[in-house]
Amino acid sequence: MIKKITRILLLLLPIVAFSQDYSAQWQGHFSYYDIKDVSQGNGKIYAAAENAIFSYDTETNEIETITTVNGLSGETIVAIHYSDVYELLIVGYENGLMEIVFDDSEEDVLTIVEIFEKPTIPPTDKYINHFNEHDGLVYISTEYGISVYDLERLEFGDTYYIGDQGTQINVNQTVVYNDFIYAACLGGSGIKRAPLNSNNLVNFEEWERVASGYFLVIGKNNDNLYTAKANKTFYQFEDDNTLTELVSYADEPIDLRSINNYLIVTTKNDVYVYDGDFIQIAQVSTGNILDTEFTSATIDTEYLYIGTTGLGLIKTPLLNPVTFDEILPNGPLFNYAFSIKASANNLWVTYGDYDLSFNPYPYKQYGYSHLKNEEWRNIPFDSVLGARDLNTISVNPFAENHVFISSFQDGLLEVEDDISVVLHDQTNSGLESLVIPGNPSVVSVRQGGSNFDRNGVLWTTTGRVERPLKSYDPSTGQWQSYDFSTLIQDGLNDEWGHEDLVVDSNGTKWFGGYNYGLIGYNENNSSVKLRALYTEEQNMPSPIITALALDDRNQIWCGTDKGLRVLYNTTSFFTEASVSASQIIILEDGVAEELLFQQFITDIEVDGSNNKWVSTLDSGLFYFSSDGQETIYHFTTENSALPTNNVLDLSIDSANGTVYIGTEKGIVSFKAGGSSATESLDAAYVYPNPVRPTFNITEDKVKIKDISDNVNIKITDIEGNLVAEAETRTNTRYKGYNLEIDGGTAFWNGKNLANNVVASGVYLIMLSDLDTLETKVLKIMVVR
Structure with missing residues (x-):
């Protein structure tokens, strides 16, 4: 109630x-x-x-x-x-x-x-330290003082600034004891108390200092009041405001609470449990078994539960804490997802970053995470052969369990079934370390963007070397290197690294740089093999390429730190005398504007409908039509599950259309529902089938999966009356059609040409590939 x-x-x-x-x-x-x-x-x-x-x-x-x-x-x-x-x-x-x-x-x-938006409190002082509930009120300890929240009415009450002359001071914890509210204060402000029944607690003069010093925690148990100072000493607070020393700890107490007449004291390396007479009944310590630090602890009738760094929540018997169970949901190693890569029902995540100017310091020793069939496998650093700063992931198109992970310091990590098999570096492969004149002892093999071509050859880029583009054929073990000195004269100093790499249908390798923008290379060209697009005269807003995508029309979409560009004519890139990129102009309230003007683009992904997902550093995630003229979605923290508007990377599982979104505060996925088109109609199917009354057909829609790239779909009743029709090029998704096509998936909302939901019965779905003339007929039963 x-x-x-x-x-x-x-x-x-x-x-x-x-x-x-x-x-x-x-x-x-x-x-x-x-x-x-x-x-x-x-x-x-x-x-x-x-x-x-x-x-x-x-x-x-x-x-x-x-x-x-x-x-x-x-x-x-x-x-x-x-x-x-x-x-x-x-x-x-x-x-x-x-x-x-x-x-x-x-x-x-x-x-x-209320606190977050309070203008009189500096943003750096709004940190919430502790909640203390008493008689329907919650006393909120903060870095500015104490705020009161009414749980009955769900509204804020007063705020107490209890420092001298009413100044803001850091209150770490409060407790109600003997009709007084006590506050343990940091910064040498001591312990302060005020009568709980006072009608004027907003007056700082109501708050008397009853102990001096730097106090960390305060709490009560069995009618006794306890506190701890920054000197690591734990005290009982007597009625005459004197402190009786009880015990000294090796570390500062960071958490104190009373539950079921037990007093629990937590330090970073120990948890102590005392009974009502302050007799220790349990102690749990970190060590060889528990390689962690403690943050907090609580108990139930039988078990002690401890919050840790690195192990999640651990559970151990209260009276015999020698065995430990780790309790935590399935999830990746860290929230900060620098690079992600999806394939069919798989997702890989790496955490070793470099900054905008390709500076890898300080090195990250983090391992990687792999989501397979909705189960996370976390591979620690000690299992990746010492590879630091892991970043781009490339999946072998002919062997899903075979991946290569770039290290921006130690080369290229080859992985099979989540087991690291070899670290390719300057000693055992065609990869090269940068060379610093006069300092030959420095070794740094900086692998960045990589990708497979249609023949299963891996192309990968190395930072700060004369031959930055490498190819590796896993089937033969052969490496090749490609010299870029005609464009980048000083490999060490003129270009610092390379972002993203895609291979188009002509075999051209496209990748980005910091100083040379969009770089295209095709070793099979007879004349010009290498060219770059990076100047203002070429209509590039910045030479810093932060994202690249190749769409279904062989067009290159370029993200920079200052906006978006598209190279429409890739076939003449090497032959035209003058080449330039194009911005996308849209009408916003009747005014022509550049799409994503001056936005920092972090990634671009193309889905099965040739639509574009574009992530930004501070404006969230966009989903555009294939030409960029229509914004289908714009996701931010305000209207989606994004934990932040700073999106770092994207990847799409083309098997089911799930879009994975990597941010600095965790990964979320969005079930877009589309998928990549197939080469034929052999595997096409429809689900759910039958459509039962419990299925919301108009909202959840019937899906026709694994259709080909250019298809006509007719849905008829058993007597041959047309119910719905769609074609790939016309009835695209998000246009409001009853039957829509999104890449390799079609969506039917169950309505007929009169816009009414169809009656119960058997319906025929007739598929016709408009290019190959292949046909297929599916049946679906609708029960209403």
């Missing part, structure tokens, strides 16, 4: 809003290895990772996640608290944002921006 009442009251509050649930088409792929805080209630243990939360049911062992797909903001979480009385989870962020997740089937997430 409480929740129903408070949701009605929300209509009166302008500073809160319910977030949307995007679970229909979105899926989150977040890392849960680093736990920021834990809480418990309703038979569950809640654990907050960087920007996602999971719950663990202590009875059923079931794990459920709460992410941006369910409405979380995607910002960095620093504190959580579960309220048993109101059956809700409070989430606090480092930027002052708060969210409330209601514990019911509706999965509502209430966003609270």
Whole structure:
């Protein structure tokens, strides 16, 4: 009843809003290895990772996640608290944002921006340290003081600035004890307290300092008050405001809580559990078995649950903590996804980055992650043969389990079935290290963009060498190198690295650079083999290429740090006297504008319909029609499950049309639904079949899969009456047709030519390839 009442009251509050649930088409792929805080209630243990939360049911062992797909903001979480009385989870962020997740089937997430938007508090001081619930109020400890939130009314109360003369000071934790509210303050502000029943707690004079020093935590258990200083000493706070030293720890206490009459003290290397008389009954320490640091801990009747860095949530018996279970949802190693690559029901992720100017320092030693059939396999650094700064992933088109991963320091890692088989470098392959005159001891094999051609030959680029383009044939083991000195005279200093690489239908290799823009190379040309597009006279907004894509018309789409360009005529690139790129001009409210003018483009991907997905560094994700004239989607954190508008990389699973979106705060995927066209109609099928009454045909639509590139589709009833018709070039998706075609998939909303949902019966789907004249007939039963 409480929740129903408070949701009605929300209509009166302008500073809160319910977030949307995007679970229909979105899926989150977040890392849960680093736990920021834990809480418990309703038979569950809640654990907050960087920007996602999971719950663990202590009875059923079931794990459920709460992410941006369910409405979380995607910002960095620093504190959580579960309220048993109101059956809700409070989430606090480092930027002052708060969210409330209601514990019911509706999965509502209430966003609270009171602190986040408060102009009188500096942005750097809005960090939420702790939640303390008492009599329906939550006392929020922050870096500026204490704010009060009413859980009954779901609204903010007063804010207490309790420093001298009412200044803002950092409050780390509060507790209510003997009708006083106590605050442990950092920065030497000591412990302050004020009468709980005072009507004037906003007056700093109500708050008296009862202890001096730098206090980290404060809490009560069995009618005793406890606290700890930055000197690593733990005290009992006596009624006469004196401190009685109880124990000194090897590390500073970072978390203190009382549960079931047990006092739990957490340091980065130890968790201590005391009973009501402060007798230690358990201690868990890091070490050889637990290679981690602790962040927080809680208990239930039998087990101790500890938040860690790198191991997720660990569970151990309270009275005999010698065995440990790791509890965490399936997910990748890290949230920061520098490069991603999808193939049929697979996704690879790497984390070793370099900056815009191809500087790899400091080196990243992170391994990689592989999602296969919805299960994550995380390969640690000690299993990648020492390859640092792993970036671009290329999948062998003839062997899906065979991949090559570029290292921007150590060469090219070859992997089979997630086992590293060889690290190709300057000692065992055709790859080269950069050479610094006068310092021959420096070895750095900087592999960047790579891709396979249609013959299964891998093309890869090396930074800061005279021969930056290499080819490798896995079937023969043969390497070849290609000299670019006619364009780049000083390989070490004139070009620093190469971004993306695509191979077109003519065998031309296209890749980007930092100083030389779009570079095209075709070793089979009789005259000009190498050319670049990078100057203002060639209509390039910047020589820095950040993304490349080859579309179905053999056109090159170029992303730069200052906008988008397209090279339409690739066949004459090497023969025309003057070559230039083109911007896309669109009409915005009747005014001609350049598409994505001055936007930092991070990636471009082409789907089965030749439409373009374009990601940006700060404006989210765009989905454009094949020519860029129509914006089908523009996803941001405001209208999607994106955890941030800084999108780093994209990849499309062409088998099912799923778009994977890599960001600095995690990976999400969007079920676009289309797929790549097939060469014939042999494998075409329709689903669901039969269409049952429980299936929402108008919204979820019938899918006709594995159709060819240029096809006519007619749907008729059993008597031959035309129900719907579409052709690939005409009835494209997102145009509002009843029957739409998106690459290798067609979508039918169940409506006939009169725009009415069809009756129950058997319907024929007649497919005709307009190029090969191949035909196929499918049957589908509709039950209403």
